[in-house]
Amino acid sequence: MVAKWFLLRTFEVWLTTRLLASPTFHRMVGSVHRKVQHLRYGPPPEEMGGTNIEKNGPGAKKFLEYFTEEIKDQFKGNPPNKL
Structure with missing residues (x-):
């Protein structure tokens, strides 16, 4: 009886070691943790960083309009508006 429990316990320890x-x-485990954290606290800051610009969003279009306007003003020699 003791030998049976000893063998089962040894097998359990071996399986746990292999799994870990x-x-x-x-x-x-990392992917499950990431999903749970995303659900609890929202997207992490590294996903919302400045390098992840959406190409089809309204912000990108406004930025391009503003950028082209500034480039045109610089070529014309107009001083930039400082508000």
């Missing part, structure tokens, strides 16, 4: 050493397990 697995990179696939860590990737899965």
Whole structure:
């Protein structure tokens, strides 16, 4: 009886060690953690960074209009508006 429990406990420890050493397990846990954090706290700052500009959003169109207007003014020699 004791030998049976000892073998089961040894097998359990071996399986747990294998699972915790697995990179696939860590990737899965990381993705679940990322999804839960995203649901609880919203998108993280690195996803909302300045380098992730949406190309078809209204902000990009307004920026391009403003940018072309500023370039035209610079070629004409008009001073920039400082408000």
